[in-house]
Amino acid sequence: MAMNKQTKPESPIVWQPRNAAEACTLKQQLGEDGVFVAGGTLLRTWWEAGTARMPGHLIDVSGISSMHKPIALAFSSDDRQICQIGAVALLSEVRNDSHISTYYSLLATAMKNIAAPSIRNLATLGGNVLSRVGDALPALLVYEAMLLWHDGQGAFEQPLAEWLLEAQANHAWKNRLLLAIILPPVDLAEQEGNSRLDVYHKVGRREVFTPSIATVAISAVVSAERHIVDVRLAVGGGQTMPRRLELTELLLKGSKLDHSLLQSCYTSVLEHFHPAGDVFASVSYRQKTAANLIVSELWKAMQLKS
Known part of the structure; x- marks a missing residue:
């Protein structure tokens, strides 16, 4: 060394x-x-x-050869294609990668909304993740991303959502090195009548140059009869550690999109999203912003199916 x-x-x-x-x-x-x-x-x-x-x-760690390849495709144990992004991959590299844009569009959109172009040419995805409040995290959470760590003895994988919860109470992870972010396969094929809803929103006080008030990622499949076949919601913003809204997902999954469900969804987001407030935006304001973003996208999907 x-x-x-x-x-x-x-x-x-x-x-x-x-x-x-x-x-x-x-x-x-x-x-x-x-x-x-x-x-x-x-x-x-x-x-x-x-x-x-x-x-x-x-x-x-930028010179470690095992972290040089920013984006690589591999196969899981069940022969499904996964995407591995090196922790030192630049935000601009992730944004401009054709495979990411095609199969993980929410992540590509998130990259576009982080800082200025000059910063995206220096900043890494691993750094955004390890901040625990990075704007890439909601997109990675809805894709159920895995983290590849090295602890000095060897490499091992850990679900991103699990690490975020662990990191709140235990700082032992700071002694490990994040090697890569692993994205499971995404099936973009749609059954007849079904449509995908993939949306990423970042609401800030001055676009990309300040911490967001609320950051929302939605990935859902809606049937021709307006039933929500599958849904994943993740929210964050400011100094709030992003997380999945699993109870709101349970409320939505299998239900039919109508005005009553939208109202219940709005209430559920307010109940289960617990952001940190600051001098720029109160807790209530952040909650309502996130709830409005989610419900408005579901309302748009409902109108398309009407």
Whole structure:
């Protein structure tokens, strides 16, 4: 591994491990004073704002060969095609990939709504995920994404939704290295009369340059008779950790789209979405924004089936 000592005393020491195991060993040795970094755009924002302490050591993982391929296709144990996105893949690379645009359009849309183009050419998908409030997370949650980690001993997979819950109470994950994000296969084929509803919305105070008030991802299948065959909803926004609205999904799945169901859905979102408020938007405002976004899209789908 190579070490690059900065000239300024207050600047961190930069380490360049050759592989994932070496990176994890470094992290274990350095403890809280060592931080994994690739693009570093969000970390710099936190340091400048004073919301995070600049560490004494940066572990630069951008040169690890196993993380070089940004987007690769593979096959699962049941011979279904999956998509693996390297954690150091740039947001712009993910947005412009034809396979992502075709099969995971919500993720491509999310990439378009994160920061400015200059930032998307530096920022990584892994960094957006590890922030735990990144705008990519609602899209990844509805696709039921998996995370591929390395803990120094070997690689293992973990559901994204499981990690988000775990990360709230246990910071042991910070000693692991995120290698990739794995997207399960998506079946775009539609049975006769069925239609897909795939929508991603980010509502912010000034478009892409500020934290969102609410971020919503919807993936659903609606039958010709207006029954909701399948549905996944995920919401986030601001400093709120995104999550699936599983109880609202249960309410919708199998039900017929009508005005009564839309009202029940609106109430359910208000009840089960618990965002963090701030000086820019209250809890109630964020809840109502998310509920309105979801219900309006379901209403549009209902009108198309009328």
